[in-house]
Amino acid sequence: MPKSNQKPVYQRHNTYVSIGLASLLGVLTYFGVFYQQKASAQDYAIRGFDVSHHQGEINWKQISPVQYQFVYLKATEGGDFKDRKFQDNWLKAREQGLHVGAYHFYRLCRDGKVQADNFIATVPNKTDALPPVIDLEYDSNCINTYTKEQLLKEIQLMHDQLHRHYGKQPIFYISKSFYHIVLMGSFTDTPLWVRDYDGKPELKDGRKWLFWQHSQTGKIDGIAKPVDLNVYAESPQQWRMFLKEQGIQDGK
DSSP, rough: OOOOOOOOOOHHHHHHHHHHHHHHHHHHTTTSSOOOOOOOOOGSOOOEEEEEEOSSSSSGGSOOOOTEEEEEEEEEEEEEETTHHHHHHHHHHHTTTTTEEEEEEOOTOHHHHHHHHHHHHSSOTTTTHEEEEEEEEOTTOOOSSHHHHHHHHHHHHHHHHHHHSSSSSEEEEEEEHHHIIIITTOOOOOOOOOSSSSSSSSOOOOOOOSEEEEEEEETTTTTEEEEEEEESSSSHHHHHHHHTTTTTOOOO
């Protein structure tokens, strides 16, 4: 006897239910009821912040070195600018027990050596300090007269001079646009600190990052104005290894 192509009633019922559920899930997903959770800065245990004179007077005694494990302070900019709050912040942040580092805002129209000299003249060479940071992003106040190749050469000069002086591999703080247009494929051994306020940073070449600046509107006790917030990419155990590699003892 030939088999019927018509499904039994219970099979047709199950098929209709499956189609209905699939349609419902599609609608809910479309309207955002179900979504893939994005990585959050709260997923990272090692946290820090960065400040400059723009934050004004800081009450460092109110800032917990347990809640925030590191801080970077603006020291210099270009060939001659020195942040007026750097020395005070440097001393008080260290007294509070935070791991402290300094950063330089790189001017695209100034020679790398001149900028390195400015940083070295300002930032003490302390063995327990975090590695120096060079802030690389597009600068609307300084017209870049260098070609990409010349710019990379000038950045290399500053990078190498800081490396020799402080004995630590410098870190590049970057905007993603600057990285993709200028740096991608270069300085492959230099750790990256990426600014991304929209979510966990993803670079086009898949390169990993060391620090992530995830907010510019953070609130911290002891600081009246908004603060840039950052996280370290790895676990607390790897953080301690990172500090050890820098010659820094972690007493926390």
